[in-house]
Amino acid sequence: MKEVFNFNAGPAVLPPEVMRQAQAEFVDYQGCGYGIIEESHRAAQFEEIIQAAEANLRQLMGIPEDYEVLFLQGGASLQFAMIPMNIALPGHKIGFCNTGEWSSKALKEARILGAEIEMLYDGSADGFSRIDGVERWPVPQNLAYVHVCANNTIYGTQFKQFPETGQVPLVCDMSSDIMSRQVDVSKFGLIFAGAQKNIGPAGLTLVIIRKDLLQRVPESLPTMLRYTTHSKSKSLFNTPPTFAIYMLRLISDWLINLGGIKAMQEINENKAALLYNYIDGSDYYRGTADKACRSNMNVCFRLPSEELEKKFIKSATEAGLIGLKGHRAVGGCRASIYNALSQKGVERLVEFMRRFANGN
Ligand SMILES: Cc1ncc(COP(=O)(O)O)c(C=O)c1O
Numbered sequence: 001m002k003e004v005f006n007f008n009a010g011p012a013v014l015p016p017e018v019m020r021q022a023q024a025e026f027v028d029y030q031g032c033g034y035g036i037i038e039e040s041h042r043a044a045q046f047e048e049i050i051q052a053a054e055a056n057l058r059q060l061m062g063i064p065e066d067y068e069v070l071f072l073q074g075g076a077s078l079q080f081a082m083i084p085m086n087i088a089l090p091g092h093k094i095g096f097c098n099t100g101e102w103s104s105k106a107l108k109e110a111r112i113l114g115a116e117i118e119m120l121y122d123g124s125a126d127g128f129s130r131i132d133g134v135e136r137w138p139v140p141q142n143l144a145y146v147h148v149c150a151n152n153t154i155y156g157t158q159f160k161q162f163p164e165t166g167q168v169p170l171v172c173d174m175s176s177d178i179m180s181r182q183v184d185v186s187k188f189g190l191i192f193a194g195a196q197k198n199i200g201p202a203g204l205t206l207v208i209i210r211k212d213l214l215q216r217v218p219e220s221l222p223t224m225l226r227y228t229t230h231s232k233s234k235s236l237f238n239t240p241p242t243f244a245i246y247m248l249r250l251i252s253d254w255l256i257n258l259g260g261i262k263a264m265q266e267i268n269e270n271k272a273a274l275l276y277n278y279i280d281g282s283d284y285y286r287g288t289a290d291k292a293c294r295s296n297m298n299v300c301f302r303l304p305s306e307e308l309e310k311k312f313i314k315s316a317t318e319a320g321l322i323g324l325k326g327h328r329a330v331g332g333c334r335a336s337i338y339n340a341l342s343q344k345g346v347e348r349l350v351e352f353m354r355r356f357a358n359g360n
Pocket residue numbers: 010074075076077078102149151152153154173174175176194195
């Protein structure tokens with residue numbers, strides 16, 4: 001098998017050890033003679049898996065007892081609608097911090113549902129290249145909740161400090177940095193994430209919700225769209241994405257063995273520093289995000305021309321460094337260096353960038 005380093009933004013690289021274990025168990029799960037992908041979601045084997053996945057998440061993230069962990073489908077994008085449907089309050093505005101494409105999309109869904117919006121911050125005038133003055137953002141205490149996106153996958157910015165919202169529940173889209181760094185879950189009312197970047201394959205959406213917010217869920221919602229349906233049935237109201245949950249369990253085991261999120265964060269900071277230090281010291285590459293808030297997950301950069309960017313991406317792919325094309329909304333280059341992308345991968349990328357700059 002050829003050696004490839006995968007910088008895709010999602011679906012993304014998974015730990016090689018986990019891939020090998022999943023491969024070995026694919027046709028014969030722990031000696032039972034068939035694969036877990038073929039097993040009923042009501043079977044004892046799967047019950048053990050979903051419970052272990054939840055226990056691992058609670059251990060790794062320090063999720064308090066008064067939070068529910070839900071394994072859903074529909075992607076993070078369905079949460080853009082489910083959140084206002086479930087926890088908006090009649091007569092109260094929703095606070096939004098617009099820091100990029102994904103918070104803009106969430107905002108659009110809230111508006112479709114007729115919500116009134118209080119814009120706490122709008123980074124669109126800066127082309128979403130920074131997240132500025134979080135500590136000064138006004139948070140009226142009568143808001144239903146405040147929505148933020150922790151890490152902007154497309155623009156490569158990341159909240160280094162979250163806004164203090166007082167009594168107002170903070171809702172956070174952690175799709176592209178969940179479990180990459182330590183966060184205090186008790187500061188949030190709701191955390192959600194599509195699994196396909198840091199914690200698993202596509203098809204699984206994680207929702208962590210403080211239990212008191214479940215009291216807001218209107219009975220008028222269709223059954224599948226109510227958080228209460230999934231909390232009451234322990235995410236087994238209907239058939240969940242069983243294989244994706246199995247993968248999450250393996251990936252969370254891998255993280256625990258590595259030393260947990262604290263150890264992972266240190267590794268991630270070192271990887272990001274290696275790449276940013278090289279870019280900062282180069283007059284060939286230019287980082288696009290403000291230094292104070294640049295992402296440790298998605299490193300966005302430009303070359304001297306679009307032509308060179310095309311050549312860079314093509315040559316990198318030939319050299320086994322794949323997925324470096326920036327998002328179509330912004331162009332340029334982007335290296336997504338999620339949990340499972342090794343230090344060696346970043347070292348290879350920096351070596352390649354140096355060689356390419358010298359030769360071009
Ligand atoms: C921060 C963020 N939020 C939401 C999404 C949308 O996720 P999904 O494709 O699971 O709906 C993405 C996808 O890249 C993302 O990066």
